[in-house]
Amino acid sequence: MSSSVALPATSAAPLRPLLWTCAAFAGGVLLHADRVPPWAAGIALLLIAWRLLNAHRPGGDPGIAARAVLALVLVAIVLVRFHTLNGLAAGTTLLLLMAGLKLLETHAPRDQFVMVAAGLFLLLAACLDRQELARAPLYGLQAWLCCATLAVVAAPTTSARVALALAGRALLLAVPLALLLFVFFPRLPGAFWAIPSTDLALSGLSDTMTPGSIGLLATSYDPAFRVQFLGPTPPPQERYWRGPVMHEFDGQSWRATASELRTRAPRDTLGTAYRYRVQLEASHQRWWFALDTPLQPPDARALLTYDDQIVGAEPVNDPVSFEAVSYTHTRFREPLDTAATRQDTALPRSGNPRTRALAESLRARAGSDAALVRAALDYLRTGGFVYSLEPERLGSDAVDDFLFRTHVGFCGHYASAFVVLMRGAGVPARVVTGYLGGEWIPFGGYFLVRQADAHAWAEVWLAGRGWTRVDPTAVVAPERLQRGILDLLPQELRGRERLLHASPWLMEWLQRWDAANAWWTNHVVRFDYEAQLDVLARLGISSPDARYLGWAFMLALCGWLALIAWHVGRSIRPERKDALARSYARLCRKLARIAPRAPHQGPLEFAAALIARRPDVQAAVLPLLRRYAELRYGPPSAHTAREQDIRAFRQAVARLSLPRAAPAPR
Amino acid sequence: MRRRQGMDHLPVTLERRRLYILPTRAGVAFTALLFLMLLAGLNYANSLALFLTFLLTGFALVVMQQCHRNLLGLEVVAEIAPAVFARSTGALQLTLGNRGAAPRMRLEAALAKGALRTADLPAHLEQRVELPVPAPVRGVVRIERVRLSTAHPFGLFRAWTWVHTEVAMLVYPQPHGRLPMPADSVRTAGVRSHSGAGADEWVGLRPFRDGDSPRQVDWKAYAREAPLLVKEYVQGASELRLFEFAQLAHLDEEARLSQLARWVVDAEAHGERYGLVLPGVRLAPDRGPEHRHRCLAALALYGGGVA
Numbered sequence: 001m002s003s004s005v006a007l008p009a010t011s012a013a014p015l016r017p018l019l020w021t022c023a024a025f026a027g028g029v030l031l032h033a034d035r036v037p038p039w040a041a042g043i044a045l046l047l048i049a050w051r052l053l054n055a056h057r058p059g060g061d062p063g064i065a066a067r068a069v070l071a072l073v074l075v076a077i078v079l080v081r082f083h084t085l086n087g088l089a090a091g092t093t094l095l096l097l098m099a100g101l102k103l104l105e106t107h108a109p110r111d112q113f114v115m116v117a118a119g120l121f122l123l124l125a126a127c128l129d130r131q132e133l134a135r136a137p138l139y140g141l142q143a144w145l146c147c148a149t150l151a152v153v154a155a156p157t158t159s160a161r162v163a164l165a166l167a168g169r170a171l172l173l174a175v176p177l178a179l180l181l182f183v184f185f186p187r188l189p190g191a192f193w194a195i196p197s198t199d200l201a202l203s204g205l206s207d208t209m210t211p212g213s214i215g216l217l218a219t220s221y222d223p224a225f226r227v228q229f230l231g232p233t234p235p236p237q238e239r240y241w242r243g244p245v246m247h248e249f250d251g252q253s254w255r256a257t258a259s260e261l262r263t264r265a266p267r268d269t270l271g272t273a274y275r276y277r278v279q280l281e282a283s284h285q286r287w288w289f290a291l292d293t294p295l296q297p298p299d300a301r302a303l304l305t306y307d308d309q310i311v312g313a314e315p316v317n318d319p320v321s322f323e324a325v326s327y328t329h330t331r332f333r334e335p336l337d338t339a340a341t342r343q344d345t346a347l348p349r350s351g352n353p354r355t356r357a358l359a360e361s362l363r364a365r366a367g368s369d370a371a372l373v374r375a376a377l378d379y380l381r382t383g384g385f386v387y388s389l390e391p392e393r394l395g396s397d398a399v400d401d402f403l404f405r406t407h408v409g410f411c412g413h414y415a416s417a418f419v420v421l422m423r424g425a426g427v428p429a430r431v432v433t434g435y436l437g438g439e440w441i442p443f444g445g446y447f448l449v450r451q452a453d454a455h456a457w458a459e460v461w462l463a464g465r466g467w468t469r470v471d472p473t474a475v476v477a478p479e480r481l482q483r484g485i486l487d488l489l490p491q492e493l494r495g496r497e498r499l500l501h502a503s504p505w506l507m508e509w510l511q512r513w514d515a516a517n518a519w520w521t522n523h524v525v526r527f528d529y530e531a532q533l534d535v536l537a538r539l540g541i542s543s544p545d546a547r548y549l550g551w552a553f554m555l556a557l558c559g560w561l562a563l564i565a566w567h568v569g570r571s572i573r574p575e576r577k578d579a580l581a582r583s584y585a586r587l588c589r590k591l592a593r594i595a596p597r598a599p600h601q602g603p604l605e606f607a608a609a610l611i612a613r614r615p616d617v618q619a620a621v622l623p624l625l626r627r628y629a630e631l632r633y634g635p636p637s638a639h640t641a642r643e644q645d646i647r648a649f650r651q652a653v654a655r656l657s658l659p660r661a662a663p664a665p666r
Numbered sequence: 667m668r669r670r671q672g673m674d675h676l677p678v679t680l681e682r683r684r685l686y687i688l689p690t691r692a693g694v695a696f697t698a699l700l701f702l703m704l705l706a707g708l709n710y711a712n713s714l715a716l717f718l719t720f721l722l723t724g725f726a727l728v729v730m731q732q733c734h735r736n737l738l739g740l741e742v743v744a745e746i747a748p749a750v751f752a753r754s755t756g757a758l759q760l761t762l763g764n765r766g767a768a769p770r771m772r773l774e775a776a777l778a779k780g781a782l783r784t785a786d787l788p789a790h791l792e793q794r795v796e797l798p799v800p801a802p803v804r805g806v807v808r809i810e811r812v813r814l815s816t817a818h819p820f821g822l823f824r825a826w827t828w829v830h831t832e833v834a835m836l837v838y839p840q841p842h843g844r845l846p847m848p849a850d851s852v853r854t855a856g857v858r859s860h861s862g863a864g865a866d867e868w869v870g871l872r873p874f875r876d877g878d879s880p881r882q883v884d885w886k887a888y889a890r891e892a893p894l895l896v897k898e899y900v901q902g903a904s905e906l907r908l909f910e911f912a913q914l915a916h917l918d919e920e921a922r923l924s925q926l927a928r929w930v931v932d933a934e935a936h937g938e939r940y941g942l943v944l945p946g947v948r949l950a951p952d953r954g955p956e957h958r959h960r961c962l963a964a965l966a967l968y969g970g971g972v973a
Contacts, residue, residue: 109692109821110691110692113692113695113821117695117696117699120699120703120722121699121703123718124703124706124707124715124718124719127707127712127714127715127718128706128710128712128714128715131712131713131714136714139714139718143718143721143722147725147820150820150821150822151819151820153821154692154772154817154818154819154820154821154822155771155772155818155819155821166819166820167820170725170728170729170732170819170820171721171725173724173728174721174722174723174724174725174727174728175721175724176724177720177723177724177727178717178720178721178723178724179720181716181720181723181724182713182716182717182720185716185720187708187711187716188708188709188711524713524714524717525713525714526713527713528711528713529711560724561727561731564727564728564731565731565735568728568731568732568735569731569735569738578790
């Protein structure tokens with residue numbers, strides 16, 4: 001091709017910057033590989049591969065028309081798939097595709113710079129998307145890669161080692177300033193523009209429950225939330241963490257009804273008050289999990305419903321922490337009102353006939369509601385029921401099938417069957433989902449509640465006491481109260497979890513890792529406006545005066561800049577005199593006894609002058625001065641050899657002792 | 667032109683007060699990128715995004731220091747511009763010295779209007795950079811200032827300075843013309859003469875000097891392991907040439923000068939002795955590079971150079 005002949009430099013030289021820009025962009029793509037649609041990541045990686053394969057063919061670019069059509073098609077696909085170009089997911093996908101297209105026309109340093117900027121923007125999007133501790137090193141690597149690419153784009157001959165060293169050094173020097181800004185840069189209490197709601201998968205419990213649904217969570221080691229008690233710790237059998245409360249039953253599944261307007265019934269508290277702080281992981285749901293019965297909503301961001309759920313005003317899309325006070329025993333002062341009674345005794349018109357019959361027979365035999373509860377629990381205890389994570393599938397009359405045929409179930413089955421029995425006997429009852437227990441993490445001093453701790457239990461209304469917690473699972477598998485599901489049913493574990501469970505050592509490291517994660521979430525990810533005010537208050541700045549802070553900040557910035565200037569500038573200051581010159585000066589001082597060196601004399605001239613004055617010192621002086629002339633003016637030698645030579649010269653000068661002058665002739 | 671520091675006397679070490687630094691276009695774009703990242707981080711109240719923004723801000727500031735440092739303390743050891751013939755390209759030979767312990771990479775040197783040359787300067791070393799200087803006509807090209815700059819290491823900032831030194835590049839007239847060299851003009855020139863027309867007279871031996879013709883070397887003596895000696899003759903009158911401006915009255919002024927330059931160059935190449943007579947200038951016959959330069963310089967500067 002004629003163009004490649006005419007411009008040999010353009011085809012060979014930019015290969016290195018091209019490789020680096022491709023790497024920086026690919027790094028950005030990989031950060032999103034599991035989040036964007038697979039086809040988008042695939043197209044981006046294909047474009048990178050295509051560009052690299054065509055690197056040697058300058059004429060191989062698709063024309064401007066082809067690129068424009070491709071761009072329009074890709075934008076259209078994103079629009080169709082996401083119904084918007086706004087929002088993090090759609091925006092990231094679009095950025096990925098458009099930057100990939102830009103790569104096709106990347107030749108000049110300017111284009112390469114744009115690709116580095118795209119890599120940095122993808123990194124930013126990744127930061128906005130996920131903030132886990134485990135991903136932080138990846139983000140650091142991507143920042144490093146992008147900065148090193150900048151060095152290569154600026155100077156295409158830069159080697160990989162040099163580029164990485166340059167970027168790494170500059171980034172390390174930048175860390176102190178980044179920390180300073182991170183703590184002191186004013187945050188916003190709100191947002192500039194509305195953040196589009198995320199369309200992410202929900203995790204954890206939901207507002208419906210089929211008996212098997214909780215079993216799906218049971219093998220997940222993911223953390224749900226962490227709890228730190230700020231006083232007495234409840235015993236294990238009291239550690240029920242309330243989540244969605246289910247009132248409606250359709251014969252198969254339970255549903256939480258949204259009727260938050262109902263007022264909370266007045267009640268007396270019994271027993272200990274537990275104060276604690278909860279740090280919720282992002283669940284993209286609105287429930288804030290609190291110990292059994294909280295009496296106050298923790299703060300303005302959440303409501304406390306009549307059935308004691310704490311519901312956030314916003315879904316928990318980012319980790320949230322709150323403080324609350326709970327009781328595990330309460331007594332209601334007033335009887336249940338009729339609307340609530342109707343709601344919590346309702347059953348579908350038909351279905352589960354045998355269960356209804358059982359409920360009526362239990363009702364007939366029991367003297368009181370409390371006796372009825374005991375009778376139902378006895379039935380479950382003695383009926384040959386088995387606690388298992390993998391029960392059989394149930395038929396259309398799910399409760400009948402479970403109580404009279406399979407006898408194998410998980411907490412959801414027991415809670416569901418028990419509540420149906422109670423309602424069948426006319427006793428108000430409801431299913432409560434949430435978590436039970438928690439793992440003590442000694443390194444962080446908190447309880448870690450995992451998704452695997454998800455649980456379902458029942459609450460029945462007993463006259464004179466009000467809503468009372470009854471856990472039917474506890475009569476079938478009493479150990480469940482003391483130990484986690486995973487301890488209870490190790491045969492249910494698979495893969496990673498089984499391995500972790502088998503090794504106490506791994507388990508300990510897992511706990512440490514969780515403590516590190518908790519710290520990260522608490523102190524880094526959730527370092528917001530309030531946290532900043534907190535830190536400032538702890539530093540003694542109680543009312544952050546903007547001007548005062550500004551001055552302090554400018555002072556710190558100047559200090560850092562001075563330090564950097566000093567550090568960066570250290571290597572440029574010439575040494576006062578090099579080692580060779582110092583040795584030569586010493587030699588001249590020694591020889592000054594015979595004759596001082598005149599400023600215009602070079603070493604050889606000086607030698608001649610000395611020998612003329614004192615012929616007897618020729619053997620001592622001439623080789624030294626000759627050696628100096630060689631070292632100073634001779635051909636350059638390898639760096640290490642030169643160092644050695646100079647050291648040898650210095651020692652020879654130190655050893656030189658001049659013979660005493662011969663008596664002057666008269 | 668503003669000259670804050672006045673004229674420079676070489677060697678010059680670049681100090682802080684004469685260095686300027688500004689972001690490059692890439693640097694401005696990078697700043698815009700940082701601003702967008704800051705907005706996004708603040709809006710989402712996202713700690714990681716903010717930390718990333720602050721880290722890159724610090725990075726840019728460190729890069730600024732490194733760029734400045736790459737030029738700070740650089741030594742301009744020498745600037746020379748050897749004489750060249752007209753209608754060719756000369757060069758400003760710039761010797762840069764690095765007395766620091768770290769290399770200085772990608773230093774750019776350029777004249778006010780001219781191509782840019784890049785050089786890497788290892789620690790403790792000096793290096794010469796040649797900047798092309800066009801020499802279209804005879805006379806003197808004055809080079810008043812040299813721009814030294816660098817965008818190393820990341821191309822986000824460029825630091826620069828101007829070094830003001832007066833370097834004059836002499837431009838000889840272009841040797842041109844086909845007229846034969848004037849012969850036998852010795853007597854009119856009044857230079858010492860020797861009897862015996864046509865034949866050279868042997869006067870002795872002298873050490874070899876650059877530019878001596880190999881034909882004059884005493885090879886027999888050299889074969890006897892004597893130093894390289896040259897047989898010296900007093901040349902015959904026909905070999906002693908005097909080039910006179912007045913002889914070429916039929917040509918215009920520049921053509922005369924070109925013709926004289928041609929003769930000077932040829933005569934020197936043939937190892938002949940020659941003299942030059944211009945109105946107001948008289949150079950006695952001699953030879954050797956210095957004499958050649960004197961003659962050509964006189965031609966270059968004739969009449970104060972080309973207007």
